[in-house]
Amino acid sequence: MKKIALLVLLSTLFFSYTEAQVHTTFEMRYITSDSKADGETDFTGESEWMSLDQRIDFLNKYAAFASGFYGNLGLDKPLIGDGDIRQTVRRIKPQPLTNVRQTLRLADWRAYGYRAGKAEDVQNAFAGWTVVNGATVKDGNLILEDCAVERNLDPIRWRFRLHLDVKKVGSGCTIVFL
Secondary structure, X not given: OXXXXXXXXXXXXXXXXXXXXXXXXXXOOOOOOOHHHOOOOOOOOOOOOOOHHHHHHHHHHHXXXXXXXXXXXXOOOOOOOHHHHHHHHHHOOOOOOOOOOOOOOHHHOOOOOOOOOHHHHHHHHHHOOOOOOOEEEEXXXXXXXXXXXXXXXXXXXXXXOOOOOOOOOOOOOOOOOO
C-alpha cells in the first residue's frame, strides 16, 4: 500500500512539474564574477562591461537557445502573421477627443488649405481669364500674348503680399497697379 501511495505521489509531482514547465517566454542571464557587472548594466552604452567578442558570443548562445525554445531552428519563420497584427491594431480603442480644443482625427483630416470644391473654384477662377483674346492658362500659369487686360479688384483692407513673375517681356509691355 505504501508503494502505491509513493508511486501516486511521485507521478503527481512529476506531472505537475512538467505542466509547470510550459512557458512562452524565457530570460537568459550572463553570470560573471566581474565587479564591473555589479548593479544595473547596459549591453552596450555607459555601463557596458562586455567586450565585443563577449557580446557576440552571448548573442550567438541566445539565438541558439531561442531557436530551439520557439521551435524555429532556422530563425526564418515569422513570429506573428500580418493578419494577426491588423486584427490587434483594429481592437485598439481610439484616444478620447478633448473637451476644450477641437481635435481632428487623422482619418477626418484634410491637407492644409484644402476643402471640398476648392479645385473646382480654382478652375472657375482661371476660366475667367480665357475669355480675353490672347490669354490662356496652362499648368496653372497665365500666359498673355498680344493682348490688353484690365481687371478691377474689390478693395483689400488687410495686409497681403503680391508676387508677380513676368517672363519674356516684349518692348510694348506695360504693367500698372493702381
